[in-house]
Amino acid sequence: MADIGTLLRDRLAAAFETVTGSTVDPVLRRSQRADFQANGALALKDRSVAAEVVAAAGLGDLCSRVEVAGPGYINLTVADETLNRMLAATAADERLGVSTVEPETVLVDYSGPNVAKEMHVGHLRSTVIGDAAARVLEFLGHRVIRQNHIGDWGTNFGMLVEHHVEGGVIDERNLSAFYAGARERFTEDDGFRDRARRRAVALQDGDPETVALWRSFVGISRRYLTGVYDQLGVRLRDEDIAGESDYVGALDGIVAELQAKGLLHDSDGALCAFPEGFNGPLIVRKSDGGYGYAATDLAALKYRCRTLGATRLLYVVGAPQRQHLEMVFAVGRAAGWLVPPARAQHVSFGSVLGLDGRMLRSRTGRAVQLAELLDEAISRARAPEIAMGALKYADLSTDRNKDYVYDPQRMLAFTGDTGPYVQYANVRARSILAKAGGDGPRREFAVAGPVDHALAVELLGFPGVVAQAGETLELHRLAGYLHDLAAAFTTFFERAPVLRGQEREGRLALCELTSRTLRTGLDLLGIQAPDRM
Numbered sequence: 001m002a003d004i005g006t007l008l009r010d011r012l013a014a015a016f017e018t019v020t021g022s023t024v025d026p027v028l029r030r031s032q033r034a035d036f037q038a039n040g041a042l043a044l045k046d047r048s049v050a051a052e053v054v055a056a057a058g059l060g061d062l063c064s065r066v067e068v069a070g071p072g073y074i075n076l077t078v079a080d081e082t083l084n085r086m087l088a089a090t091a092a093d094e095r096l097g098v099s100t101v102e103p104e105t106v107l108v109d110y111s112g113p114n115v116a117k118e119m120h121v122g123h124l125r126s127t128v129i130g131d132a133a134a135r136v137l138e139f140l141g142h143r144v145i146r147q148n149h150i151g152d153w154g155t156n157f158g159m160l161v162e163h164h165v166e167g168g169v170i171d172e173r174n175l176s177a178f179y180a181g182a183r184e185r186f187t188e189d190d191g192f193r194d195r196a197r198r199r200a201v202a203l204q205d206g207d208p209e210t211v212a213l214w215r216s217f218v219g220i221s222r223r224y225l226t227g228v229y230d231q232l233g234v235r236l237r238d239e240d241i242a243g244e245s246d247y248v249g250a251l252d253g254i255v256a257e258l259q260a261k262g263l264l265h266d267s268d269g270a271l272c273a274f275p276e277g278f279n280g281p282l283i284v285r286k287s288d289g290g291y292g293y294a295a296t297d298l299a300a301l302k303y304r305c306r307t308l309g310a311t312r313l314l315y316v317v318g319a320p321q322r323q324h325l326e327m328v329f330a331v332g333r334a335a336g337w338l339v340p341p342a343r344a345q346h347v348s349f350g351s352v353l354g355l356d357g358r359m360l361r362s363r364t365g366r367a368v369q370l371a372e373l374l375d376e377a378i379s380r381a382r383a384p385e386i387a388m389g390a391l392k393y394a395d396l397s398t399d400r401n402k403d404y405v406y407d408p409q410r411m412l413a414f415t416g417d418t419g420p421y422v423q424y425a426n427v428r429a430r431s432i433l434a435k436a437g438g439d440g441p442r443r444e445f446a447v448a449g450p451v452d453h454a455l456a457v458e459l460l461g462f463p464g465v466v467a468q469a470g471e472t473l474e475l476h477r478l479a480g481y482l483h484d485l486a487a488a489f490t491t492f493f494e495r496a497p498v499l500r501g502q503e504r505e506g507r508l509a510l511c512e513l514t515s516r517t518l519r520t521g522l523d524l525l526g527i528q529a530p531d532r533m
């Protein structure tokens with residue numbers, strides 16, 4: 001089922017082709033003056049083209065009004081009968097008009113906290129953005145593989161395991177305190193330092209007792225993570241964890257293969273790749289023989305392409321890791337693992353700032369614990385689903401490439417561009433439907449007047465927005481759409497008498513479709529839609 005924007009765009013594109021003999025993008029936009037505006041004729045600097053296009057497009061069956069204005073804008077008002085017909089088709093469709101796409105195996109690498117270190121707000125962003133992306137892609141019909149690339153390996157773990165063995169107390173909600181305790185002992189106590197180093201070697205060599213201790217230590221962190229994901233309503237399960245430790249056994253083979261392909265060079269004892277187009281090296285094996293973050297990522301890339309069969313790989317990771325990831329992708333291509341049409345993309349995001357415009361810090365000046373942040377939101381909100389919705393919406397409604405300011409007061413408000421505002425529009429729709437009684441589905445639409453009309457046009461925009469979000473992963477456009485829909489509904493709700501008016505059935509149908517669209521859209525963002533607030 002085509003959405004209204006696509007229908008109009010296709011018609012206009014064909015007309016532009018007839019008139020000009022070449023391909024012209026109609027540049028269709030929503031408009032203040034009419035429902036839509038097509039600006040494609042502007043670039044041609046010939047107002048008469050616009051008039052000819054209008055004549056050639058023959059939009060009489062879809063629009064009630066088509067006008068050329070100014071230097072060649074085409075203003076389009078959709079006919080109410082068209083809206084009623086399309087609304088009925090949308091309401092009859094379980095998927096609300098969103099078509100499924102040619103399915104691909106899409107791998108989404110997100111969250112990726114480091115189990116023994118501070119889980120910072122950047123991990124929260126990755127978790128929220130990645131989960132929404134995965135939901136949208138799944139809804140569009142892709143086979144989505146979620147991968148949580150946790151940092152659970154490295155020399156630090158020798159120290160941590162030793163601290164654990166020697167009585168260091170682990171507070172699951174505050175793992176960084178444990179980390180800090182281990183660090184302190186490591187710097188101050190020579191004996192401990194030696195034992196920690198021996199522990200690291202034992203872990204590396206697979207000493208069964210040490211490995212068992214490491215496993216229990218990582219297990220505690222994983223339980224904590226599962227708790228956070230549950231609280232957030234994020235669909236990351238234990239099976240989605242593929243930590244750095246899972247690739248340890250593959251690293252020698254990865255190096256051997258890259259060496260055989262002539263992709264590694266010795267640099268002061270370290271083995272480095274120098275992918276084309278980058279200045280520095282990608283250090284694959286350190287001079288002490290140890291493997292780092294890059295080696296693991298290369299092993300993961302090969303596994304994801306070859307074993308999991310992913311053809312679209314999305315890495316939801318903060319902006320500072322851009323160079324690292326691009327280099328890993330480049331080496332993966334050179335090695336023949338990442339082969340077109342398979343492609344990898346860094347789904348980058350900016351930082352979370354405090355109200356002072358600087359990196360978010362807690363009152364004591366250290367980085368903010370994730371748990372603290374969630375607890376704060378929950379204590380300020382009326383219900384957990386409102387708190388989590390607010391938090392996620394605040395993150396997802398800004399262009400992910402930009403930094404955003406964490407402002408609990410603003411994000412929890414019932415007015416403005418907030419999660420609770422969108423949730424509340426749905427609550428209003430539900431309450432009116434409950435009052436009306438008589439279970440849906442309601443499929444008889446009878447758009448009556450400008451307020452109904454505006455809401456109807458908004459409703460029909462959903463399929464286009466979801467399809468676009470799946471391609472660009474610009475989730476803020478989906479959030480923005482839901483906000484606009486909530487706003488159109490709020491206006492409708494306040495101005496149009498629903499239950500008492502003549503148009504009762506048609507308006508109840510609008511309420512029902514609005515609620516379904518808001519719920520589906522919020523669900524795609526990972527946000528709950530409570531019936532009451």
Ligand code: ARG
Nearest residue numbers: 109112113114149151297317
């Ligand atoms: N653990 C990393 C960090 O905290 C993020 C992992 C991202 N994914 C990856 N495949 N490198 O920075």
